[in-house]
Amino acid sequence: MEVPTASMPDVAFLLIIFFLVTTTLYMDKGLGLVLPRVGQTKVVPRRNICNVWVNAAGEVAVEGEIVPLEELREEVARRLRANPKLIISLKVDEQAKYKVFVDVLDELKLAGATRISIASPEVKGGP
């Protein structure tokens, strides 16, 4: 009395094919950020804030000076070296493309910035 095992590979390969076809690679990746709680606003000394602005045309400015995207990383890294407690405040125009926002956020992260605040766009008409 013996269990026939000749068709065992066939069964296994069939299952393999099923899993091959249905497999999708794990694709959930991206840039993580933790938002501040509502009402949890802290007063930070001005010298610990570095404002990064992005206008509607996608131009980036660090503390009022326009910086090309390629040089942003070095610029921010330099400021971070000078003051490790620096908080980057990223202010993006409403009309700017999301792509630019992600590019800038990516550069900030590449520069080693861990404390990034994404301020909401200013209300029309100014504060």
Added chain:
Amino acid sequence: MGLERRSKVEVRIPTASMADIAFLLLIFFMVSTTFVRYRGLPVELPRARKIKRIETRRNLVYIWITKDGKICVNDILTELNSLEEMMSRRMRENPRTIVSLRADEEVPYGKVSEVLQVLRRAGALRVNFATRRKQG
């Protein structure tokens, strides 16, 4: 006068271990498989370099934002107004929720910002901006 066959070696591929190989591969695919849970909306994700994988899928909520401003949460098409209610309910059910924001790269940032404000009010603070990998 027939030529005599020199060797009587039987040529046969051993198939006994075939099943083992097959099962090994099977186990690999079974373990590495994850199924697509939500179809979502068609979006062109932006690209970035410093990206991280989200380790746990269980706590994940997907929010899609398309070019024309449609918002979709885990396959449910929704509006900005009802998003807050929806997300705060989610947060009550699972306070460890992570939001995977899958916005199209062409979306104006104002739209994304509105959604982020809603998420903040709903208490969904852990956000992940879904991106593709940029080369170089």
